[in-house]
Amino acid sequence: MLKLVKSTIFPAAMSLFLAGAAAPLFGQNVELSLSRSSLSFAAADPDTTPLVPANDTLTVRIKVTGGGQPQPWQLTLRANGDLYSLLSLAMIDISNITWTASPAPPFQNGTLAANVDQVAASGSRNVNETGVMNFVFQNNWAYWAGSYTQSVTFTLSYR
Amino acid sequence: MKKPIAAFALALALAGGALLAQTLPLTQTLNLTAFVNSRYKLEMSAGSVTFTRVANPQTRPDIPQNESPISVTVKATTSRFLIFPQTINLRIEAVGTLTDPSSGTTIPVSAVTWKASGVGFVGSGTLSSGTAALLGTWNASGVYDGTITFSFRDDPNYPPGTYRLTVTLTVGAS
Numbered sequence: 001m002l003k004l005v006k007s008t009i010f011p012a013a014m015s016l017f018l019a020g021a022a023a024p025l026f027g028q029n030v031e032l033s034l035s036r037s038s039l040s041f042a043a044a045d046p047d048t049t050p051l052v053p054a055n056d057t058l059t060v061r062i063k064v065t066g067g068g069q070p071q072p073w074q075l076t077l078r079a080n081g082d083l084y085s086l087l088s089l090a091m092i093d094i095s096n097i098t099w100t101a102s103p104a105p106p107f108q109n110g111t112l113a114a115n116v117d118q119v120a121a122s123g124s125r126n127v128n129e130t131g132v133m134n135f136v137f138q139n140n141w142a143y144w145a146g147s148y149t150q151s152v153t154f155t156l157s158y159r
Numbered sequence: 160m161k162k163p164i165a166a167f168a169l170a171l172a173l174a175g176g177a178l179l180a181q182t183l184p185l186t187q188t189l190n191l192t193a194f195v196n197s198r199y200k201l202e203m204s205a206g207s208v209t210f211t212r213v214a215n216p217q218t219r220p221d222i223p224q225n226e227s228p229i230s231v232t233v234k235a236t237t238s239r240f241l242i243f244p245q246t247i248n249l250r251i252e253a254v255g256t257l258t259d260p261s262s263g264t265t266i267p268v269s270a271v272t273w274k275a276s277g278v279g280f281v282g283s284g285t286l287s288s289g290t291a292a293l294l295g296t297w298n299a300s301g302v303y304d305g306t307i308t309f310s311f312r313d314d315p316n317y318p319p320g321t322y323r324l325t326v327t328l329t330v331g332a333s
Contacts, residue, residue, distance in 0.1 A: 032185040039189065043196035047234070058189065073183065083193055088239045097191065137193050142301045145197040145238035152191060157184035 029066040032075070032156040035059035041137040054135040062106075062156055065126045072124040072159040076117035077110065077152050085146035092148050096138035107131040112152065122159070197238050201249070201330045204230035210311035212319075221272070221310045228306040231277070236300045237332045245332040249280075249295035252327050253288040259320035266322055270312045277305020286326065294328065 039054040064073050077099075083092040094112045099120070101107035106121040106129060121131060208224040235247045251273065257266035271286040273294075280295040280303075297303055 030183050030185060032187055034187045034189060037188065037190060039191055041191075041193040043194040045198065045200075046236075047200070052193075064183070083191070087241075089241050090239070092193065092195075097193075135191075141234045141236050142299075143195045143236055144244075144300055145195050145236055148193045148195065150191050152189045154187040154189060155184050156186075 029063065030156065031061060031063035032154060033061045034154065039135055041135075044139055046139040046141050050139050052137040052139050054137070058133040058135065060101075060107075060120075060131045060133055060154070061129075062121060062131070063128045064123075064156070065128055070125045073122065073127065074119055074157060074159050075106075075121035076155050076157070077112060077120050078117045078155065079112040079114050080151050080153060082114050083148035083150045085144065085148045088144045088146045090144040090146060090148075092143055094150060096140070097135055098138070099133050099135045101131050101133045103129070103131065107133070117155070120154075195236060197245075197332065198236050199247070199330045199332070200234040201328060202230075202232040202234070203328070208309050210309075210313075212313055216313045216315050219312055219314050221312050224309045224311075228308040231275075231280075231295075231305050231307055231328070233279075233295060233297070233303045233305075233330050234301075235297065235303075235330065235332070244298050247297040247300075247330065247332050248293060249328065249330045250291035251284070251286070251294045252291040252329070253286045254325040254327055255288060257322040257324045259318075259322050262318065262320055264318050264320055264322075266314075266317055268324060270314070271309055271324065271326075272312065273307050273309050275305055275307045277303065279303050280305040280307075286324075291329065 035058055036056065039056060039058060041052045041054055044052050060075070062075055079094040082094045094114050097112045098110065100109045101120060106123045106127055108120060110118045110120055112118060120133070205226060208226050208229065210222045211225055213220055213222065233247065233249055237245045237247055239245060253268040253271070256268055257270065258264070268286045268288045272283065273286070274283045275281060275294060279297045281293050284292045284294070294307070295303065295305065
């Protein structure tokens with residue numbers, strides 16, 4: 001009797017356990033991943049390179065599947081401040097960084113803003129998509145020389 | 160015997176979903192770095208000016224250049240340490256003297272003066288050979304536009320001829 005229980009209930013339980021990890025019974029299967037954790041913009045002559053492309057494209061994978069009724073979702077980018085140079089105590093407005101993204105929809109182009117969410121993708125149904133984002137930096141003679149840094153938080157959430 | 164085991168199995172299954180599955184919102188961080196180098200550029204609307212002597216000068220008239228004022232644009236991205244900026248300087252310097260190649264006759268470069276206008280430009284000055292005179296100065300990165308007009312102070316004692324002089328304008332930081 002005990003052997004019968006082991007052979008039927010425990011395997012079933014383990015199956016449910018593993019399935020739950022990938023697709024929870026009472027939720028959706030969600031994923032947000034970036035192809036890299038950093039991007040940089042090389043120094044350039046503002047006259048010849050008014051828009052400086054980032055050193056690489058960013059691939060963003062978003063997944064919102066399973067569960068019950070599909071819910072509207074969105075991917076937002078929030079710059080955690082302006083670009084900042086520690087050595088010169090100088091800042092560059094983060095809005096000088098813009099991006100183009102595809103495929104559209106669900107992805108969309110945008111401009112970074114300090115401490116304000118900017119929508120980069122959105123939808124009202126399940127999604128399992130990989131997007132490509134290209135960031136560019138608006139060059140300007142008026143900047144102070146230096147290395148400017150800032151972090152950007154990508155958030156995949158329900159609307 | 161079956162009920163406790165079944166309940167445990169169900170709890171285990173639910174725990175699997177609750178503990179291992181991710182739920183919204185999800186976040187990821189991207190770090191951005193923008194590099195800005197010091198660089199300087201000088202643009203001028205013309206590369207030469209000429210002066211024409213008034214016939215038989217009896218005095219020492221200041222003869223303005225024949226051409227329109229030269230537009231000068233200084234473009235500079237400079238650095239600063241903490242709040243202490245480097246100063247951007249535009250300097251002007253004559254190379255040699257006014258010389259008539261056919262006769263070898265020379266005229267001192269101090270015969271040539273200039274007047275400049277524009278934010279940060281020094282109003283006026285006299286050319287000097289071997290010494291760079293300050294033509295403009297600024298304390299922040301940016302693009303600065305101005306004009307410069309040269310004049311030649313004639314002298315009846317200067318022999319007729321065609322005199323040439325090279326003048327160098329240099330932008331940099333100190």
